[in-house]
Amino acid sequence: MKKLKNHVDELFxxxxxxxxxxxxxxxxxxxxxxxxxxxxxxxxxxxxAINKAIVDFGDIDDIKxxxxxxxxxxxxxxxxxxxFSIWGSILxxxxxIFINFAxxxxxxxxxxxxxxxxxxxxxxxxxxxxxx
Amino acid sequence: MIRSDxxxxxxxxxxxxxxxxxxxxxxxxxxxxxxxxDNRFQIKEATLYAVFQRLxxxxxxxxxxxxxxQGGKRKYxxxxxxxxxxxxxxxxxxxETKEVIDLFMEGLQ
Numbered sequence: 001m002k003k004l005k006n007h008v009d010e011l012f013x014x015x016x017x018x019x020x021x022x023x024x025x026x027x028x029x030x031x032x033x034x035x036x037x038x039x040x041x042x043x044x045x046x047x048x049a050i051n052k053a054i055v056d057f058g059d060i061d062d063i064k065x066x067x068x069x070x071x072x073x074x075x076x077x078x079x080x081x082x083x084f085s086i087w088g089s090i091l092x093x094x095x096x097i098f099i100n101f102a103x104x105x106x107x108x109x110x111x112x113x114x115x116x117x118x119x120x121x122x123x124x125x126x127x128x129x130x131x132x
Numbered sequence: 133m134i135r136s137d138x139x140x141x142x143x144x145x146x147x148x149x150x151x152x153x154x155x156x157x158x159x160x161x162x163x164x165x166x167x168x169x170d171n172r173f174q175i176k177e178a179t180l181y182a183v184f185q186r187l188x189x190x191x192x193x194x195x196x197x198x199x200x201x202q203g204g205k206r207k208y209x210x211x212x213x214x215x216x217x218x219x220x221x222x223x224x225x226x227x228e229t230k231e232v233i234d235l236f237m238e239g240l241q
Contacts, residue, residue, distance in 0.1 A: 024181060027207045031159035031177065038163075058176030066185035 011060045078131040085124040145222040157206040
């Protein structure tokens with residue numbers, strides 16, 4: 001029967017501790033033990049009976065859901081990413097404009113890197129659109 | 133053995149019905165289901181406890197600890213008034229569903 005208890009412990013490992021969890025575990029274990037005794041009565045070896053009870057028990061995911069174990073929700077970062085990309089590109093472009101006019105005011109070249117940099121917020125914008 | 137996903141949506145009703153007849157505890161219910169269906173449907177215990185949780189949260193059933201004379205301190209479930217009303221509704225709904233599905237499932241070889 002120790003094996004049964006270990007199995008139940010293992011099943012509920014991912015569930016955060018609470019009174020409710022303790023109660024369910026207790027209930028599950030008692031009912032499983034009764035099933036094992038029943039199976040032994042029907043002529044099974046204890047080892048077989050325990051294995052059958054464990055297999056019949058099935059997957060615990062439903063219980064977890066009812067106990068409110070939330071699947072980790074991925075936070076949506078795309079809006080933040082978009083904001084960062086806009087601020088970042090403004091700073092970079094401002095830097096280009098400053099260098100351009102401070103050192104080589106006769107040739108206007110800042111437009112070229114500006115175009116390149118703008119890909120960044122553009123990509124983030126569509127990423128944000130997609131996640132909406 | 134019947135595919136369990138077809139039955140899944142009706143598990144609440146099945147279990148409510150069994151508790152409606154008399155107060156029962158977990159293993160008893162799973163045994164009863166296997167017995168009545170002649171082993172054509174066996175409920176996974178894990179599913180059973182999930183249903184208990186759900187029904188209890190919806191206040192359709194309530195639990196209490198059985199006395200030792202009933203054999204150990206088992207957790208029994210009894211149906212509430214709300215549960216009885218819900219079960220009746222489910223039965224009505226099922227009758228109608230059955231008729232609709234039968235329109236398409238019956239009569240073909």
